[in-house]
Amino acid sequence: MSTYEFGKLIGILVGFVAGIFLVAVLLTFARGKHWVKEKCNYDERQRLVRGKGFQYGFFVLLIGCAILTCFGSVLAQFIGYPIMIFFVLCLGVLTYAVYCIINDGYFALNDKPIRFHIIFIILAIVNVVLGIAAIYQDEHFALADPLPSGIINLITAGVLFAIETAFLLKQCLKKEVV
Amino acid sequence: MKNLRLKSARAAKDLSQDELAKLCGVSRQTIAAVEKGDYNPTIRLCIAICKVLDKTLDELFWEE
Numbered sequence: 275m276s277t278y279e280f281g282k283l284i285g286i287l288v289g290f291v292a293g294i295f296l297v298a299v300l301l302t303f304a305r306g307k308h309w310v311k312e313k314c315n316y317d318e319r320q321r322l323v324r325g326k327g328f329q330y331g332f333f334v335l336l337i338g339c340a341i342l343t344c345f346g347s348v349l350a351q352f353i354g355y356p357i358m359i360f361f362v363l364c365l366g367v368l369t370y371a372v373y374c375i376i377n378d379g380y381f382a383l384n385d386k387p388i389r390f391h392i393i394f395i396i397l398a399i400v401n402v403v404l405g406i407a408a409i410y411q412d413e414h415f416a417l418a419d420p421l422p423s424g425i426i427n428l429i430t431a432g433v434l435f436a437i438e439t440a441f442l443l444k445q446c447l448k449k450e451v452v
Numbered sequence: 453m454k455n456l457r458l459k460s461a462r463a464a465k466d467l468s469q470d471e472l473a474k475l476c477g478v479s480r481q482t483i484a485a486v487e488k489g490d491y492n493p494t495i496r497l498c499i500a501i502c503k504v505l506d507k508t509l510d511e512l513f514w515e516e
Contacts, residue, residue: 317478319491378481 282421314382323379331370338362354419360426364433375440391441394434401431453489458512461505462487476500 316324342349342358349358374380381387405427409415412423462472462483469487473480478497485491486501493501498513505512 317482318494318497319482319485320479378479383477383479 279419279421282423286421286426315384316379316382320379320382323377324374327370327373327377327379330373331366334369335362335366338365354421356421357425357429361429364429368433368436371437372440375437375444387441391438394438398431398434398438401427401434405431453515455487455489455512458501458505459487461507461512465505467504472501472504475504 339362342362346355346358371380381390405424408424408427409422415422415424462469465472467475469483470480473483476483476497477500482491482493482497483501486493486497498509502509502512
């Protein structure tokens with residue numbers, strides 16, 4: 275791994291830790307001011323649905339890991355390993371989210387869905403912009419690099435758009451039934 | 453199997469699914485699933501529903 279790639283990896287790790295720290299501080303502050311409720315309140319059916327969702331998400335993760343174990347070395351010629359692993363993680367999370375959305379187990383009883391929709395769409399757009407900007411700025415961009423610039427942003431944006439699409443489809447299906 | 457007795461008891465009390473759900477502390481979709489027979493509620497939820505609708509467990513949930 276070159277110094278440039280090592281520095282990029284350290285930068286991502288530091289950014290990740292800083293992000294978690296910032297969210298923790300903001301949540302603590304918001305809870306102190308009673309801007310957010312203490313915990314999500316799911317009913318018994320929703321807890322079952324979420325449990326099933328976790329199960330399916332975990333299975334997808336296992337299958338993804340198995341595929342990476344078998345074909346990882348072949349795929350590594352085209353895509354870096356960290357990207358493949360991140361993609362499999364995102365697939366697991368997406369499976370969980372979509373299952374919960376389809377079975378009305380995603381939002382708690384005390385949640386306000388519109389707030390989440392706005393946050394998801396803003397995050398998706400910001401990630402698309404950052405991802406494309408990073409790809410354009412990186413002169414040595416290659417998908418087979420261990421950590422190509424902007425790809426993680428684009429995958430994250432894809433997951434968020436997929437979740438929003440699932441919400442939209444669910445709303446359309448609900449209207450058809452009524 | 454659809455729970456028509458629950459549906460008619462709710463209608464007799466002039467409650468919507470959403471109102472009944474709020475009174476029982478669950479989501480509207482959960483009440484809809486119980487009425488459609490897609491979800492078997494726990495005894496705790498059955499009792500909560502019975503209390504709100506002034507019915508016994510037998511009247512709403514016992515299958516003959």
